[in-house]
Amino acid sequence: MSQTAAAARYVGQSVKRLEDPRLVTGHGRYVDDIVLPGMLHAAFGRSDLARATITRLDTSAAEALDGVHAVYTGADLNSYNDSLRASLHPPESPAPPANMLADGDVRFVGDPYVMVVAQSRYIAEDALDLVEVEFEPLDPVVDYETAAESDHHVHPELGGNLAHDLPVPNPATDEAFANAAYTITETWHQHRQTNVPMETRGIVASWQPHAGVMEVWASTQSPHELQLVGARVLGIGEHKMVVHFGDVGGGFGQKMFLGREDMAVLVVAKLLGSPVKWIEDRRENLLASNHARIEQMTVKMAVGEDGSFLAADLDQLEDDGAYPLGGPATPGAMATMLYPGPYRMGPVSWRARTVYTNTCGRGAYRGPWQMESVAREQMIDRVAREIGMDPLELRRRNVLTPDDLPYQVSTGLLYETTISPKQTLEQAAEMIGYDEFRAEQAQAREEGRYLGLGMALYIEPTSMGMGPLGTESAMLRVEVDGHVNVFMGTGSHGQSLETTMAQLVADELGVRPEDVTLHQGHGSGYGFGTGGSRSAVIAGSAARAAASGVREKVVAIAAHLMEASADDLEVGDGVISVKGTPAASMTMAQVAATAYQNSDALPPGTEAGLEHTARYKAPPTTHSNACHICTCELDPGTGKITLLRYVVSEDCGVLINPMVVDGQIAGGVVQGIGGVLYEHAVYDASGNPLASTFLDYLVPTAAEVPELECGHVVVPSDTPGGHKGTGEGGAIGAPPAVFNAVADALAPFGAYPNRQPLDPNAVLSLIASASDE
Amino acid sequence: MKPAPFEYHAPETVADVVGLLAEHGDDAKPLAGGQSLVPLLAMRLTRFEHIVDLNRVDELFGVSLDNGGISIGAMTRQAAVETDTAVADRVPLLHLATPHIGHFQIRNRGTIGGSIAHADPASEYPAVMLALDGVAEIASASGFREAPAAEFFESTFMTAVAPDELLVALRFSAWDQPAGFAFDEIARRSGDFALAGAAVGIGTDAAGRINRAAVGMLGVGPTPLRASSVEAALMGLATSDADPAEIGRLAAEDMDPIGDVHASVEYRRRAGSTLVGRVLANALAQVNTEAGNG
Amino acid sequence: MADQIPLSMTVNGQTRRGLGEARLTLADFLREQAHCTGVHLGCEHGVCGSCTVLMDGEAVRSCLLFAVQADGAGITTVEGLAPDDETLHPVQEAFRDCHGLQCGFCTPGFVVSVAAFLEANPDPSDEEIRHGISGNLCRCTGYQGIVAATRQAAAVMKGSGQS
Ligand SMILES: Cc1cc2nc3c(=O)[nH]c(=O)nc-3n(C[C@H](O)[C@H](O)[C@H](O)COP(=O)(O)OP(=O)(O)OC[C@H]3O[C@@H](n4cnc5c(N)ncnc54)[C@H](O)[C@@H]3O)c2cc1C
Ligand code: FES
Ligand code: FES
Numbered sequence A: 001m002s003q004t005a006a007a008a009r010y011v012g013q014s015v016k017r018l019e020d021p022r023l024v025t026g027h028g029r030y031v032d033d034i035v036l037p038g039m040l041h042a043a044f045g046r047s048d049l050a051r052a053t054i055t056r057l058d059t060s061a062a063e064a065l066d067g068v069h070a071v072y073t074g075a076d077l078n079s080y081n082d083s084l085r086a087s088l089h090p091p092e093s094p095a096p097p098a099n100m101l102a103d104g105d106v107r108f109v110g111d112p113y114v115m116v117v118a119q120s121r122y123i124a125e126d127a128l129d130l131v132e133v134e135f136e137p138l139d140p141v142v143d144y145e146t147a148a149e150s151d152h153h154v155h156p157e158l159g160g161n162l163a164h165d166l167p168v169p170n171p172a173t174d175e176a177f178a179n180a181a182y183t184i185t186e187t188w189h190q191h192r193q194t195n196v197p198m199e200t201r202g203i204v205a206s207w208q209p210h211a212g213v214m215e216v217w218a219s220t221q222s223p224h225e226l227q228l229v230g231a232r233v234l235g236i237g238e239h240k241m242v243v244h245f246g247d248v249g250g251g252f253g254q255k256m257f258l259g260r261e262d263m264a265v266l267v268v269a270k271l272l273g274s275p276v277k278w279i280e281d282r283r284e285n286l287l288a289s290n291h292a293r294i295e296q297m298t299v300k301m302a303v304g305e306d307g308s309f310l311a312a313d314l315d316q317l318e319d320d321g322a323y324p325l326g327g328p329a330t331p332g333a334m335a336t337m338l339y340p341g342p343y344r345m346g347p348v349s350w351r352a353r354t355v356y357t358n359t360c361g362r363g364a365y366r367g368p369w370q371m372e373s374v375a376r377e378q379m380i381d382r383v384a385r386e387i388g389m390d391p392l393e394l395r396r397r398n399v400l401t402p403d404d405l406p407y408q409v410s411t412g413l414l415y416e417t418t419i420s421p422k423q424t425l426e427q428a429a430e431m432i433g434y435d436e437f438r439a440e441q442a443q444a445r446e447e448g449r450y451l452g453l454g455m456a457l458y459i460e461p462t463s464m465g466m467g468p469l470g471t472e473s474a475m476l477r478v479e480v481d482g483h484v485n486v487f488m489g490t491g492s493h494g495q496s497l498e499t500t501m502a503q504l505v506a507d508e509l510g511v512r513p514e515d516v517t518l519h520q521g522h523g524s525g526y527g528f529g530t531g532g533s534r535s536a537v538i539a540g541s542a543a544r545a546a547a548s549g550v551r552e553k554v555v556a557i558a559a560h561l562m563e564a565s566a567d568d569l570e571v572g573d574g575v576i577s578v579k580g581t582p583a584a585s586m587t588m589a590q591v592a593a594t595a596y597q598n599s600d601a602l603p604p605g606t607e608a609g610l611e612h613t614a615r616y617k618a619p620p621t622t623h624s625n626a627c628h629i630c631t632c633e634l635d636p637g638t639g640k641i642t643l644l645r646y647v648v649s650e651d652c653g654v655l656i657n658p659m660v661v662d663g664q665i666a667g668g669v670v671q672g673i674g675g676v677l678y679e680h681a682v683y684d685a686s687g688n689p690l691a692s693t694f695l696d697y698l699v700p701t702a703a704e705v706p707e708l709e710c711g712h713v714v715v716p717s718d719t720p721g722g723h724k725g726t727g728e729g730g731a732i733g734a735p736p737a738v739f740n741a742v743a744d745a746l747a748p749f750g751a752y753p754n755r756q757p758l759d760p761n762a763v764l765s766l767i768a769s770a771s772d773e
Numbered sequence B: 001m002k003p004a005p006f007e008y009h010a011p012e013t014v015a016d017v018v019g020l021l022a023e024h025g026d027d028a029k030p031l032a033g034g035q036s037l038v039p040l041l042a043m044r045l046t047r048f049e050h051i052v053d054l055n056r057v058d059e060l061f062g063v064s065l066d067n068g069g070i071s072i073g074a075m076t077r078q079a080a081v082e083t084d085t086a087v088a089d090r091v092p093l094l095h096l097a098t099p100h101i102g103h104f105q106i107r108n109r110g111t112i113g114g115s116i117a118h119a120d121p122a123s124e125y126p127a128v129m130l131a132l133d134g135v136a137e138i139a140s141a142s143g144f145r146e147a148p149a150a151e152f153f154e155s156t157f158m159t160a161v162a163p164d165e166l167l168v169a170l171r172f173s174a175w176d177q178p179a180g181f182a183f184d185e186i187a188r189r190s191g192d193f194a195l196a197g198a199a200v201g202i203g204t205d206a207a208g209r210i211n212r213a214a215v216g217m218l219g220v221g222p223t224p225l226r227a228s229s230v231e232a233a234l235m236g237l238a239t240s241d242a243d244p245a246e247i248g249r250l251a252a253e254d255m256d257p258i259g260d261v262h263a264s265v266e267y268r269r270r271a272g273s274t275l276v277g278r279v280l281a282n283a284l285a286q287v288n289t290e291a292g293n294g
Numbered sequence C: 001m002a003d004q005i006p007l008s009m010t011v012n013g014q015t016r017r018g019l020g021e022a023r024l025t026l027a028d029f030l031r032e033q034a035h036c037t038g039v040h041l042g043c044e045h046g047v048c049g050s051c052t053v054l055m056d057g058e059a060v061r062s063c064l065l066f067a068v069q070a071d072g073a074g075i076t077t078v079e080g081l082a083p084d085d086e087t088l089h090p091v092q093e094a095f096r097d098c099h100g101l102q103c104g105f106c107t108p109g110f111v112v113s114v115a116a117f118l119e120a121n122p123d124p125s126d127e128e129i130r131h132g133i134s135g136n137l138c139r140c141t142g143y144q145g146i147v148a149a150t151r152q153a154a155a156v157m158k159g160s161g162q163s
Helices: A020-024 A060-064 A074-083 A121-130 A172-179 A223-234 A260-272 A282-288 A331-337 A371-387 A391-398 A421-432 A434-446 A497-510 A535-562 A588-597 A658-677 A729-749 A760-772 B014-027 B037-042 B078-083 B085-090 B092-100 B104-109 B112-118 B124-131 B228-234 B244-254 B265-293 C026-032 C090-097 C107-120 C126-132 C144-159
Strands: A040-046 A052-058 A068-073 A112-118 A132-137 A162-168 A182-189 A202-208 A213-218 A241-244 A276-279 A295-303 A309-321 A348-356 A450-462 A471-478 A484-488 A516-520 A569-572 A575-578 A581-587 A611-617 A622-634 A641-651 A708-712 B007-009 B028-031 B050-053 B063-066 B069-073 B135-140 B143-148 B153-155 B166-172 B179-187 B194-204 B210-218 C005-011 C014-020 C052-055 C058-061 C074-076
Touching (some): A060 A121, A068 A074, A172 A295, A182 A371, A213 A260, A260 A276, A309 A371, A421 A434, A421 A450, A421 A708, A497 A535, A535 A575, A581 A588, A658 A729, A658 C144, A760 B265, B014 B028, B014 B135, B028 B037, B069 B085, B078 B104, B092 B194, B194 B265, B210 B228, B228 B265, C126 C144
Parallel strands (some): B007 B050, C005 C074
Antiparallel strands (some): A040 A112, A182 A295, A202 A213, C005 C014
C-alpha cells in the first residue's frame, strides 16, 4: 500500500454505479446481443428419460430441413473429450466421462444427445422435432440417500455411485461425548435448488481459419477459465483464444466453469467455420445447467450442563447428480471442516460422502458449502429447545469473543484477530429488539397468533488464496489524455466491479472514479474471475497496487516538471498540486502527455509511458462474518409463512461502497429465503423433473420479501484495503435464519422440522403430524 | 423455446372466426390474450396448423348492460374488467377476483373469455362464473347457443366449447337484494395460480335471513367446484347466527382435490376449508355493513 | 421456410418495418429487426417480465405476443423512455440512485413496468409497490433497491407532474 496515497475520497462512499447509465437504458451488451455476419444458431436435443440406452438415432430428416447446416451426435464430437477438465479439478481424481453429447446412453433428463446448427433458433428447434430417436429405458438412480448401495450405476465406467468418501475420525470426541450432560442428534436436510441467473447461459464462437484464432463472447464469471479450458478443448494456444467479456446477467456460481454445451459450441464453430450462437432457454437452464444444495448432514453434539458445546460428530452426504459442473469437487468436506463456525466447539469428527445420481449435476451455488451454517445454526436452536435455554443466550455462551482471538479451530482452520462474531451477534440482537420481540411473541400466542424468530451466526472463509484461486492481476494505464484504463482478470456479473475497482483506483492514483474504465476478458492477465467472494480482496488489492505503482511515477514526473519535491505533492481528482499551495499544480493529462509524447522532458532515467502491472497473492483465507435475524408469522389455517422483519449485522471489513455491500447481502438473503420457503427443483421417483418452468420453480418476487435492515461492524482485515469478501454471505446466513424462525413459530405445536422447503404444504403437515402424536 | 410454424389468421368478425374454425377443425385454435396459449406454443407442448387471432374482432370486446345484469365480451381484457364500474356495481365478485389473476401486465392482455375457455381449475374467473351461475354465449358456423355455468366446466381444461366453437360472451345477473361478496385465495407467491381459494356471495331477505348463498371454489378439484354443503347449511340462517369457520369446514366434503408439486390433496382440502370459512366471514361482514348502512 | 409476413410498427417513435414468419415473437422482432436489444428474454414463457414493453401505452410481455399481432401498433421499449441521450427517465434515474440493479438483466423489464405502474398508481404504498412489481423477477437485488427506486420515482414524478 502506498504511504503517500491521497486520503480516501471515494472508498467508503456509495458512489453511483458507472455501469448503470447503459444498463438502465437497455444499452448493456449481453451475449445474446452479439450478432456476427453468417452467424448460425445451435439447439440441443435432450433426453426425456433419466437413464436409458439409445437404441436408434437417425438425424437424416433433421439434416434435410431447409435452413439446417449441420446436425451432430456424440460420435461426431466426443473425440475432443480428453481436454474437458475444469481448472479446479485435479487430473488424477476419477471423474465421469466428460462427454459433450451423450453417446450410446443418456444419464439424466436434460442430457444433450444431439445438436442442431441452423439459420435461426426457430429452425434449429424445428429440426430437433425431426430427429428420430429410440430409447431402451433403464432403472434410474434418483434417491441419493440410497445411491451408494444401488446396483444400478450412473456411470458404468466408474464401477459405483460413490464419488467421494472422506472419513476424518477424531478419538478426542469420545471422551467429550462420554462426559456430556446432553447428547443431541438430528439429520438436517437441504433440498435441490438452482442458481437461476436471470440471463441463462450462452456463448457465441467465431473461428478464423488460417489465423487459427477462436473469438468468443460468453456469459461467464471467469473469462480466463474459458480462455484456458476452451483453448485446451480446441487444441490451440491461449494466445489464439480471444475471449470478449460483455455484460453478464448473473451467475451465482453457475458460470464459473464451462458447460458441456459451451465446449460443443466451440468445437462446432471450428468444424463449421461459421460463427455459432447458443443461448440456453429457461427450461434447459432449470433442467440441465446445474443444481445445488442436495445434501444432508447428521449432527451429533455433546453439550455441557451450562450449554457449552463440547464436541460434534458429523456425517455429510451430498448428491453430485450425473455430471457435476466443474468436476466432482467435495464441498461436503468443506462443510464439515467449517462446521465449528464462530463458536468454541471442542473436537469434531466427520465423514463426508458424495454420490452420483441420474439427475442434473451439482454445481457451485453462492456459498457452496453453506451446509455448515445450515446444520450448525439449526442444531443450536434445537439444542436450545432441548435443554430449555434461550437460543440467543446459548449462542452468547459459546460465541468466540475478541479475547479468544486468534483462534485455532480443532478442524484445522485458523481465525485471524480481525473477526467479530460476538459484535455482530449483539448488534443484530439490538437491531431486532430481541427482548421486545419475545414479549410480543408471548402476547401474540395468547391471542392465537404464531410468531417466530430465527437467527444465524456464521464465519465465511472468503478470498481463498490457494491454487488457481490465489491471485489476480491488474494492468493499469493512464492514457495520453489522463484517463485511465485498467485491465483485470475478473468477471463482474452484478458485483459492480466497474465502480468499486474504479473507486479503489481513483483513491490510490488520485483521479475521479468516472475517469477510470475497467476492462475484463481479452487483454487482461490471468485470474480466476469473479466468484467465491474474492474480487474485493484479491482483485481489489491488485488494482490498488497497480494504481500505486503508476502514482509514484506520476508524482516523480510532476515533481521534476514543477521543480518541487515529490514529498510536497498531493494528487486528487486528476490534479497534482503542491500541498498548501493549490495554485502550483498540473493535471494528470499534462503528466501523461509528457510521459508519452515528450519523453525527453521526463526526469533522467525515467521510462516513457504511464502504466503498471501488479499481481496480488492473497493470504490463505480472509474471514468475514455476520449475524442474521428474522421474524415471521405463521398462519395455522393455510400454513403460509409471512416474513416480518429481517436484520443483518455484518463485518466485511472496510466497505468500498456501502450501497453495493448492502445490495450483495440483500440478493443473497432473498436467495436464501427462496430456498427455504419457495424453490424446489423436485424430481419424481422416476427421475422426471417436475419444476421445469418458472411457474413451478418459484423464485421469490418483491411481494414475498420483507425490508432488509443492514448494520455494519467494521474490523479491517490485514489485507491491503482492509476488506473482506461479502458476495456470498447473504445466501449463507439466510437459510438457517429463516428455517429457525419457522421452527420457532411451529414450536407451540410440538413440531420439529428438519427439512426444507417449508412451504405451506410442509407447514400444515408438520402441524398435523405433531398433533397426531 | 420457440413455437413451431403455423398459419396466422386475423379475422374481424365472429362470422369469419367461426368460418375458419369450421374449415380447419381440430387444426385451428383461437388466440385471445395469449397468456396461456403462447407459453404452451413456445414450449411446443401443443401445436396447431392455424392460429385464429381474435384480437381484431371488435364485437368481442366490451361490457354491456343486460337486463339488470351485464354481458361481457369474451375478448374483454381482465384489466378492463378490473376497472369497469358496471362490473364493480353489478357483479362485485368479478371485480374482487380480478386483482388475484397474475400481474397487471398479464391482465393487460389476458381476457375473461380466455380464462373461462382455458378453464384452469385453479383460475379465478371460472370459480366466480360457477358460483354466480353465469351463462356462456357460444357461436359456431351453425349458429348461437348458450351454456349455463353448471354445464360448462366438463373436466380439467375441458369445457362445453367445442373445437369449432367460439366463446362470444359471458352473462351475469345482478343480485337484487341485500348481499355481501368476498373473494380470497392462497397462492405460493403474489400472482401465482391459487393452491385453493373461494368466491362467496350471500344474499338475505329484509329480515337479515340468508336466502341465497353462492360458494365457488378454485384449486380444490379437477374443475372449479361449488360448495353445496356450505350453501345448504347457510340457507335460512340469520347472518349473525352463522359460524363461518364451522360452516366452512363442511366444504371439505364438496372437494375433490388433485395433488401436485405445490400442494397435496390433504393440503388443498384443509387450506381450502379454512379459506371458505374466512371468505364466508368476510362476505357475511359485508352483508351486515350493507344492512347497517341501508 | 414458412411465409414471411411484412411487418410495420412504430417503435420508440420511429417507424420500423420488417419481415417475419407468423410465429416470430414481438420480442424477437424488437431485438433482431428493430435493434432494441434492451428487450431481454429471461424465460420466454411469460413469467419473468424481462421482456416487458409498452404496446399502445400498456405494459405487456413481448414474449407472449407475435410480431404480426403488433402490426400497426406503437411500441415503447426501455430504449425509448429517456428523453435524450444525456438525461434519464425519472424511473431510470431512481434505479441508479437506489441501486435497483446489479447485473442489469432484469432492469429493462422492471423500468418499463415501474413506469407503467406509476402511471396508473401515482402514489402507491409500499405494499402496493411490492405487489405492483411482483410480475417481474430479479435474482440479484433482493428487490430492496427496486422498491426504494419505485418510491423515489413516484415522488419525483408526482412532483414534476410527469404522471
Ligand atoms: C405469469 C402468469 C401468471 C398467471 N396467473 C394467473 C392466475 O393467477 N390466475 C389465472 O386465472 N390465470 C393466470 N394466468 C393466465 C392468464 O389469466 C391467461 O390470460 C388466461 O388463463 C387465458 O386468457 P387469454 O386471454 O390469455 O387466453 P389464451 O391464452 O389466448 O387462450 C387460452 C385458451 O383459451 C382458448 N380461447 C381463448 N378465447 C377463446 C374464445 N373466445 N373461444 C374459445 N376458445 C378460446 C384458446 O384457444 C386457448 O386454448 C397467468 C398467466 C401468466 C403468464
Ligand atoms: S421473457 Fe417474457 S416474461 Fe420472461
Ligand atoms: S439485477 Fe440481475 S436479475 Fe435483477
